[in-house]
Amino acid sequence: MKKYLLGAAVLAAGINVHAEVDRNVYFTILGGVQDFHSSSEDNAPIMSNILDESDVIGAELGFMVTRNSAFQLSYNKLNPNDAIGFGDEDMILTSLDYMHYFANDSKGGPYLRLGIGRYTFDDETAGGGWNESDIGRLGLGFEDELNSFFSWRGEFGVIRDDTTKRYDTQLVLGITMNFGGSDPAPVPVKAVETKAVTKNTRLDSDNDGVFDDVDQCPGTTAGIVVDPRGCELDSDGDGVPNSKDACAATPAGAKVDGKGCRLMLDETVRITLNVKFANNSSDIQSSFNKEFAEVAEFMKQYPDTNLVVEGHSDSIGKDTYNQWLSEKRAQAVADYLVSNYGLARSRVSSKGYGESKPIADNSTAEGRAKNRRVEAVIETTVKRAQ
Numbered sequence: 220m221k222k223y224l225l226g227a228a229v230l231a232a233g234i235n236v237h238a239e240v241d242r243n244v245y246f247t248i249l250g251g252v253q254d255f256h257s258s259s260e261d262n263a264p265i266m267s268n269i270l271d272e273s274d275v276i277g278a279e280l281g282f283m284v285t286r287n288s289a290f291q292l293s294y295n296k297l298n299p300n301d302a303i304g305f306g307d308e309d310m311i312l313t314s315l316d317y318m319h320y321f322a323n324d325s326k327g328g329p330y331l332r333l334g335i336g337r338y339t340f341d342d343e344t345a346g347g348g349w350n351e352s353d354i355g356r357l358g359l360g361f362e363d364e365l366n367s368f369f370s371w372r373g374e375f376g377v378i379r380d381d382t383t384k385r386y387d388t389q390l391v392l393g394i395t396m397n398f399g400g401s402d403p404a405p406v407p408v409k410a411v412e413t414k415a416v417t418k419n420t421r422l423d424s425d426n427d428g429v430f431d432d433v434d435q436c437p438g439t440t441a442g443i444v445v446d447p448r449g450c451e452l453d454s455d456g457d458g459v460p461n462s463k464d465a466c467a468a469t470p471a472g473a474k475v476d477g478k479g480c481r482l483m484l485d486e487t488v489r490i491t492l493n494v495k496f497a498n499n500s501s502d503i504q505s506s507f508n509k510e511f512a513e514v515a516e517f518m519k520q521y522p523d524t525n526l527v528v529e530g531h532s533d534s535i536g537k538d539t540y541n542q543w544l545s546e547k548r549a550q551a552v553a554d555y556l557v558s559n560y561g562l563a564r565s566r567v568s569s570k571g572y573g574e575s576k577p578i579a580d581n582s583t584a585e586g587r588a589k590n591r592r593v594e595a596v597i598e599t600t601v602k603r604a605q
Contacts (some may be wrong), residue, residue, distance in 0.1 A: 231300050232539050243398060243400060244398055244399055245396065245399045246396050247281070247393045248394055249279065249372075249393030250275060250390070251275045252273070252391075253274075253378075253387055254271075254274050254388050254389075255299055256386055256387060267469065270299045272300060275296070275391055278294050279291050284320035287320045288319050288320070289317075290317060290333075291317075292313075293314045293336070295551060297311070309340075311335055313376045314461050317333045318332055319333075320362070329362075330361070330372075331357075332356065332358035333356075334355070334357075337353055338351060346556060352380050358377070359376075360376075365577070369395065373392045374393075376388070379390075391475065425441075426441065427439040427449055429449035437449070439451060440462070443462060448479050452469065455467060457469040457475045458479075459475060459477070465480055469481060481601065483602040487599070489596060489597060491596050492510055492595050495507075495592055502579065503551055511552075512560065515560035521601070524597050526553075526567045526595055527569070527595060528552045528556075529570055530545035530593050531548075531592050532544050532548075532574050532575070532591055533581050534574045535587065538573060542571055546571030574590070577590045578592075
């Protein structure tokens with residue numbers, strides 16, 4: 220017994236433990252199994268190998284010495300089977316243990332157990348002829364925190380029975396309750412440097428947020444949003460402040476009136492249609508389709524306009540025939556515009572003038588070709604923004 224106590228004390232003294240205490244006291248309830256191995260020493264007692272295996276239940280009470288080390292009282296209740304048929308044997312294992320936790324957190328990580336204690340037997344037969352026997356124990360385990368109060372641990376240990384010269388092994392799991400512990404170190408509070416506040420003596424007479432000495436537009440009406448100069452905003456840059464601008468988002472550079480709206484001018488727009496015909500014919504030639512399309516687009520763009528198609532002829536032939544031919548030519552053009560370009564019939568009319576309005580000399584072939592024509596001029600007045 221004395222040599223186990225001396226060995227445990229020397230090993231404990233040699234382990235460098237210097238961390239702060241994390242918990243003061245802990246209590247563990249555990250269970251597991253223990254095997255009683257045969258002694259291989261020649262001088263072992265005859266009855267040293269009668270025990271087989273046993274369930275283990277126990278409790279341990281530990282007292283922290285430092286953050287990494289503790290002394291612990293252990294109590295194990297065993298009920299091993301004997302190997303020669305005497306039945307179950309009750310025995311108690313008690314020990315005083317030194318515990319070393321290798322991690323900085325004493326409730327988490329691997330640990331080492333070094334202990335001395337005693338087997339106590341209800342029947343001296345189970346002890347190989349003794350009621351009690353000194354033991355030394357060594358264990359390696361792992362503990363992990365479940366929460367701030369509970370942790371779990373598992374351990375594999377070897378127990379040396381000094382009387383029977385036997386080495387027993389033990390495997391246990393337990394739940395530990397942790398009590399006490401130091402409060403966390405306070406977080407240092409950095410001193411806040413305070414600066415003297417100088418009272419502002421500058422005035423803002425119109426309360427627009429811009430001091431009088433830099434306000435380029437004093438006397439701003441209450442509630443008006445101003446720019447850094449103290450002047451009312453003009454979002455579209457047309458020279459009329461927002462509060463008076465009836466036409467927001469005017470294009471840049473546009474001329475506006477006093478309400479911020481664009482100035483409008485009256486402008487006359489016109490388009491001319493001039494279609495030529497072969498001699499003694501009212502057939503429309505496809506070469507004039509571009510002119511028809513332009514006239515139709517113009518009338519769609521200006522829906523208030525109407526079109527009067529005027530037909531003309533040269534002076535060859537009788538007047539009555541030329542009058543009829545000019546009307547037929549004008550009607551052909553009007554029908555073509557309505558049928559092919561979707562213009563309303565009510566907006567397109569025709570009229571024939573015969574040979575009464577020549578634009579060239581009918582005595583020449585070239586002049587007569589110019590006079591065989593259909594023409595129209597569309598004019599309307601529109602307002603253009605400046």
